[in-house]
Structure formats: C-alpha cells, structure tokens
Amino acid sequence: MAVLAFSITTGAAPSGAYAADDEPLINFPTFAGASKMLDRNGTADLITSSGRLHQRILRMTAGGFRQAGSAWARTKLDLGQSFESRFKAYLHHAKPGADGIAFLVQNDGPRALGGWGGGLGYRGITDSVAVEFDTFQNTNDPSSNHLAVVMHGNPDNHSAVGEPSIPLYGRPFxxxxxxxxxxxxxxxxxxxxxxxxxxxxxxxxxxDLADEVGARSAWVGFTAATGSALSKQDIYSWTVEAPGA
Ligand SMILES: [Ca+2]
Known part of the structure; x- marks a missing residue:
C-alpha cells in the first residue's frame, strides 16, 4: 500500500526505483540467500565465514595473487534521488595487505570488472564513480590507508581524498x-x-553521480583486488536506503 500511495504523490516514478517508507532498496543484513540478487564476477563469491559469526558473507578476493572481483545488486539505483549506503567490511589475512575495496555506481553493466592491483577491480570501468577504501600506497596515493572518490575508472587520478583515523586493514569497520x-x-x-x-x-x-556515470539509473556494488600483496576482502552486511524520497 505504501508503494502505491507514494507513486501517486510523486507522479511518474520509474518502476522498481522506489521502495516503501523505511524499506531499504537493497537489504543484505547478511548474504544468506543473496545468490539470486547479486551478479558476481572474477573472484567475488558468497561463502560462509569461518570466524565466530559463521554467517554468509560476500568475499571479494580470497587471498591469492593478482585477484579482482566485482559484485552488483540486480536492483539498479536511481541516482536522481538521495540515498544512503551502509556496509560492514573486513579486509584481512596477510601482512602487508592489498589492495582494498571500492563502492561503485556504474553504467557499464552487470558484468563490469576492472583491473587487479592498484586498479582495485574497477580500473577501466569507464562509466563509473568509485569510492575506494585503499590499503596499499601506489605512486599517486597519499598513504596505505585512504579513501578516494574516483571518476571513470581511473584510480591514478583522485577527485577527492580522505585519510581516516581508523585502520581500514586488519580490523572490521x-x-x-x-x-x-x-x-x-x-x-x-x-x-x-x-x-x-x-x-x-x-x-x-x-x-553529480548521474552526470558522471552518464545515466540516471545505475548498477551499484563493490569491486576489490589484490596484487603481489594479498588480502581476503569481505563484506558482511550491506544496505541502500533512499530516506529522502
Ligand atoms: Ca592503492
């Protein structure tokens, strides 16, 4: 009922782009049962974690050399509306670890997968905006613990950079x-x-996400990679909400 009422008040809402009040557009409290709702490429896989939680997780890289993975929700995201995406990640395994994960909106499609290493699994996904959580310092990186916003799949060129006080590697966040x-x-x-x-x-x-991606409706998800340094890069939980709708 809430969906119907909402579509009437807002006019021609694209089908499936709006959820009912307070209902997340994308909702993975864990990744149990997620296989039909996520397109996975490269090393991205749904596994049961071996730790104390013993839950279904999205493992983007498995701790091998030169791995790259991507995972995209089958529900596309309307970039013309405000949204909030929240996820819990744990990047761990070897010391030092590399290379990190990225949260992306992109218009290349559900098979999009970019380069390994400093490419974080998104290098070459041209119709995209990435938010990277980078754990390895490449030539153009400020540190081995930084965030960056990157346009058009080129991780050598940061549009904006931030360095959090917490470690991105070795502890969940x-x-x-x-x-x-x-x-x-x-x-x-x-x-x-x-x-x-x-x-x-x-x-x-x-x-302007829609402008940079080149579409109002985009795929949303994650990429990750390893190089000569290795990580297991796990997503434990992920939601996307459009609270301002
Ligand atoms: Ca890097």
Whole structure:
C-alpha cells in the first residue's frame, strides 16, 4: 500500500526505483540467500565465514595473487534521488595487505570488472564513480590507508581524498556513503566496530553521480583486488536506503 500511495504523490516514478517508507532498496543484513540478487564476477563469491559469526558473507578476493572481483545488486539505483549506503567490511589475512575495496555506481553493466592491483577491480570501468577504501600506497596515493572518490575508472587520478583515523586493514569497520541528490553532496563516514568508537566523516566532496556515470539509473556494488600483496576482502552486511524520497 505504501508503494502505491507514494507513486501517486510523486507522479511518474520509474518502476522498481522506489521502495516503501523505511524499506531499504537493497537489504543484505547478511548474504544468506543473496545468490539470486547479486551478479558476481572474477573472484567475488558468497561463502560462509569461518570466524565466530559463521554467517554468509560476500568475499571479494580470497587471498591469492593478482585477484579482482566485482559484485552488483540486480536492483539498479536511481541516482536522481538521495540515498544512503551502509556496509560492514573486513579486509584481512596477510601482512602487508592489498589492495582494498571500492563502492561503485556504474553504467557499464552487470558484468563490469576492472583491473587487479592498484586498479582495485574497477580500473577501466569507464562509466563509473568509485569510492575506494585503499590499503596499499601506489605512486599517486597519499598513504596505505585512504579513501578516494574516483571518476571513470581511473584510480591514478583522485577527485577527492580522505585519510581516516581508523585502520581500514586488519580490523572490521562500518562505512556509510551518503549522497544528497539536490546538492550533489557526497559524504563518506567510517566507524570502527570497537566499543565506544565514534563515526567520523572521512571524506566530503561534490559530484553529480548521474552526470558522471552518464545515466540516471545505475548498477551499484563493490569491486576489490589484490596484487603481489594479498588480502581476503569481505563484506558482511550491506544496505541502500533512499530516506529522502
Ligand atoms: Ca592503492
């Protein structure tokens, strides 16, 4: 009923682009039963974690050399409306680890997968905007613990950079990507899972996502990669909500 009422008040809402009040557009509290709702490429896989939680997770890379993976929700995202994406990640395994993960909106399609290593699995996905969580310092990187917003699949050119106070590698963290469509304001928050930790604003920039991606409706998901240094890169939980709709 809520969906019907909403579509009437907003006019010609594209089918499937709006959810009912407070119902996430994309909702993976865990990745149990997610196989039919996620397109996975390269090394991205749904597995049962071996740790204490013993839950279904999205493992983007499995700890081998020169791996790259991508995973895209089958529900496309309307970039003309504000949204909030929240996920819990754990990048771990070897020391040092590499290379990190990225949250993307893209218009290349459900098979999109980019290059390994510093490409973070998105290098070459041209119709995209990436938010990278980068754990290995390449030539153009400020550190081995940074966030960046990157346009058009070129990780050598950061549009905006932030360096969080918490480690992205070796400890699980929460990330929240908040996009305000009217102002094109994009904010990325991170938070340690440690008791008493506060969320911090790690990066804020202005970007017109629909304009950069070249479409109002985009695929949304993650990429990740390893190179000569290795990581297991796991997503434990992921939601996308459009609270301002
Ligand atoms: Ca890097």
């Amino acid at each position: 929460w990330a929240r990507v908040v996009y305000d469509a009217p102002s094109n304001d994009l904010r990325i928050y991170v938070k340690s899972l440690r008791a008493g930790s506060d969320e911090e604003l790690a990066l804020e920039t202005t970007v």
